Amino acid sequence: MNYSTLEKTGLRVSQLGFGCMRFVMGPNGQVDRSLAIPLLHRALEFGVNYFDTAVGYCNADSQRVLGEAFAQVPRDRLVLSTKNGFHEAPAEEWWSRLIESLTFLQTDHLDLYNFHGIGWDIFTRFLDGPDGKLKLMQKAKDQGLIRHICCSFHDSCDNLIKLIDTGVFDVITIQYNLLYRDLEKGLDRARETGTGIVVMGPVGGGRLGVDSDKIRKLTGNAAQSTPEAALRFVLANPGVNVALSGMSTTAMLEENVRITSRPPFTAAEIQSLQGEINRVKSSAGVYCTACGYCLPCPFGVDIPENFRVYNEHLVYGLTEQDLKAYSQIVHRAGDCAECGACLAKCPQKIPIPAMLRKIMATLDPQAGPLAATLTPHSALAADLLQTRLTLKNLEAEPAHPEIKIHLEQGASIANAPVDFGVLAPQGSSSGLLKIRLPDGIGSLDGTLEARAENRSAEIPFSRPFLIIPRGTPRRHRPQLTPADFNGSEAVFNANKYEILLHSDEERLHIEFDIQSPLEGLAHPPNLNGAVMELYVDLRLPPKLGAPGYEDGVEQFFLYLGDDTVKSKSDRSYDLTYRRIPTAAGIRLQISLPFANFRPPGSPLPKAIGLDCMFQVCNAAGQNIGHPTYGRRQGLWSNPKLFNRAFLV
Numbered sequence: 001m002n003y004s005t006l007e008k009t010g011l012r013v014s015q016l017g018f019g020c021m022r023f024v025m026g027p028n029g030q031v032d033r034s035l036a037i038p039l040l041h042r043a044l045e046f047g048v049n050y051f052d053t054a055v056g057y058c059n060a061d062s063q064r065v066l067g068e069a070f071a072q073v074p075r076d077r078l079v080l081s082t083k084n085g086f087h088e089a090p091a092e093e094w095w096s097r098l099i100e101s102l103t104f105l106q107t108d109h110l111d112l113y114n115f116h117g118i119g120w121d122i123f124t125r126f127l128d129g130p131d132g133k134l135k136l137m138q139k140a141k142d143q144g145l146i147r148h149i150c151c152s153f154h155d156s157c158d159n160l161i162k163l164i165d166t167g168v169f170d171v172i173t174i175q176y177n178l179l180y181r182d183l184e185k186g187l188d189r190a191r192e193t194g195t196g197i198v199v200m201g202p203v204g205g206g207r208l209g210v211d212s213d214k215i216r217k218l219t220g221n222a223a224q225s226t227p228e229a230a231l232r233f234v235l236a237n238p239g240v241n242v243a244l245s246g247m248s249t250t251a252m253l254e255e256n257v258r259i260t261s262r263p264p265f266t267a268a269e270i271q272s273l274q275g276e277i278n279r280v281k282s283s284a285g286v287y288c289t290a291c292g293y294c295l296p297c298p299f300g301v302d303i304p305e306n307f308r309v310y311n312e313h314l315v316y317g318l319t320e321q322d323l324k325a326y327s328q329i330v331h332r333a334g335d336c337a338e339c340g341a342c343l344a345k346c347p348q349k350i351p352i353p354a355m356l357r358k359i360m361a362t363l364d365p366q367a368g369p370l371a372a373t374l375t376p377h378s379a380l381a382a383d384l385l386q387t388r389l390t391l392k393n394l395e396a397e398p399a400h401p402e403i404k405i406h407l408e409q410g411a412s413i414a415n416a417p418v419d420f421g422v423l424a425p426q427g428s429s430s431g432l433l434k435i436r437l438p439d440g441i442g443s444l445d446g447t448l449e450a451r452a453e454n455r456s457a458e459i460p461f462s463r464p465f466l467i468i469p470r471g472t473p474r475r476h477r478p479q480l481t482p483a484d485f486n487g488s489e490a491v492f493n494a495n496k497y498e499i500l501l502h503s504d505e506e507r508l509h510i511e512f513d514i515q516s517p518l519e520g521l522a523h524p525p526n527l528n529g530a531v532m533e534l535y536v537d538l539r540l541p542p543k544l545g546a547p548g549y550e551d552g553v554e555q556f557f558l559y560l561g562d563d564t565v566k567s568k569s570d571r572s573y574d575l576t577y578r579r580i581p582t583a584a585g586i587r588l589q590i591s592l593p594f595a596n597f598r599p600p601g602s603p604l605p606k607a608i609g610l611d612c613m614f615q616v617c618n619a620a621g622q623n624i625g626h627p628t629y630g631r632r633q634g635l636w637s638n639p640k641l642f643n644r645a646f647l648v
């Protein structure tokens with residue numbers, strides 16, 4: 001085992017750290033001790049001495065298991081690191097987590113105590129300052145309960161450098177791997193200042209856990225496997241002290257010990273690896289710098305993210321992982337409606353729609369010879385949606401296509417069919433289509449059937465939309481599935497919600513009608529864990545839909561247990577919030593003045609961004625579902641691109 005010294009702490013730590021978040025779980029929802037405890041003992045025998053855990057890992061059982069495994073081990077053989085994520089909680093609660101960690105870990109002190117998952121924003125708002133949690137950290141250190149103040153970090157490189165330069169932290173745990181190198185300048189700064197760096201996710205959350213010929217070749221066959229290349233790459237950075245691996249089997253442990261006992265890549269090997277990566281990117285990939293100038297796409301396509309995944313596929317050839325990564329992009333290449341609005345904005349002159357077609361043909365397993373999209377574009381009336389219908393030829397032959405559109409839920413086409421003419425090889429064509437909507441539907445669902453010569457494709461689609469009429473509210477029912485309720489058919493059947501929207505000159509009115517017999521919703525004293533998250537983007541085009549929290553973008557938390565509304569930014573708003581108990585559940589009414597987001601008297605926008613997510617909790621406050629308007633993935637955190645709500 002190779003060791004490294006965490007300079008500010010003087011601690012000698014194994015370069016392979018044991019991440020205690022992936023133990024095998026038993027059927028009772030707790031860690032299977034019969035596997036985890038021998039595994040931890042074996043790691044100690046191999047010389048691993050760095051163990052990283054946190055309050056919530058493994059259903060909040062990870063710390064207990066570590067405590068049980070090491071109860072009889074001399075304390076100086078271990079470096080224990082755990083985390084406290086209760087940044088916003090009252091001081092007593094934060095402190096009780098610390099005492100709980102000491103109890104569970106069966107120790108009188110923690111070597112490294114981390115603020116869990118912070119960035120600059122959390123640091124300045126909740127940790128620093130007269131009432132910040134740093135005071136508690138210092139108190140714990142003064143009392144000998146912790147030895148070193150540390151944090152785990154998720155934010156930009158500039159903010160990592162700012163955090164290092166505060167001088168507060170002895171060790172910082174960050175994400176870093178072959179696929180994610182954004183924080184490299186921060187690693188340099190950590191090295192200059194003697195700040196220890198522990199790397200989580202050295203194998204890219206498992207993406208580098210599979211084999212790839214391309215990666216072996218990139219390393220000039222210096223590594224025998226992708227995980228070996230990944231770990232030796234991370235440890236080659238002189239700013240890195242420990243690479244954590246979440247291990248669950250002895251085989252994984254033995255393989256990691258073998259790899260980390262080898263020397264990391266040399267500087268020359270890293271240089272040649274970098275040269276090879278650049279060569280592949282510039283010869284075959286898309287030279288996208290992720291500057292974001294092309295955003296927002298009026299149809300929501302996350303252009304740089306599609307290019308990033310495609311480039312990674314070309315460079316690293318992790319095909320199975322790349323297909324998965326592509327499928328997890330919220331707005332994929334297939335959503336491109338070929339409007340051309342991005343073309344002039346790209347400084348690299350990338351032919352964006354054509355490249356997106358190529359990406360679709362490469363990474364979308366559902367893409368056939370022909371692809372088609374039907375995308376909401378604007379509202380002409382409360383019951384009339386203007387959409388853009390686009391047909392793409394993904395093959396090298398010209399096509400003369402016919403298209404049939406099957407709409408569900410009573411939606412119907414209100415104008416003449418679009419004539420696509422002849423599609424050039426790998427070309428595309430679009431037209432506008434008006435769709436008449438019955439009241440209540442909140443998603444355009446159906447199938448596009450495209451035929452050309454001897455080729456055909458059937459493309460199912462599901463497009464959430466919202467219309468905000470002046471005057472009478474319009475109802476929207478989101479398309480939910482049992483997956484929105486942790487897979488439970490029973491909870492799904494018992495929970496419905498609708499969104500009613502309207503506006504007047506001054507205000508936007510949003511109403512959620514939640515029909516749920518859940519005990520947690522039916523009995524107000526138990527509602528404390530239940531919250532509706534509402535995301536509003538009222539910026540002016542061209543910023544509408546672009547990522548980030550700026551003026552005009554806000555996330556509200558509507559609490560179901562009392563009349564509290566919190567905003568993510570902590571700004572104050574002239575909003576009203578009412579909760580009305582109903583026979584079937586609860587109705588939440590919120591109204592927001594446009595003037596809070598836009599200069600007074602400015603004309604109303606044609607579209608705004610609107611999303612909501614409802615966290616369903618049971619009476620014990622445990623989350624048992626998160627139905628989300630728009631059925632998109634990744635909405636546990638802020639939506640990167642908002643659903644458009646059209647004002648008429």
Ligand code: SF4
Pocket residue numbers: 296297298299300301303335336337338339340341342343352353356
């Ligand atoms: S061409 Fe495609 S990606 Fe570009 S702005 Fe239009 S819809 Fe978006």
Ligand code: SF4
Pocket residue numbers: 287288289290291292293294295303304307345346347348349350352
């Ligand atoms: S403008 Fe061009 S280079 Fe910049 S993110 Fe968009 S596609 Fe990439």
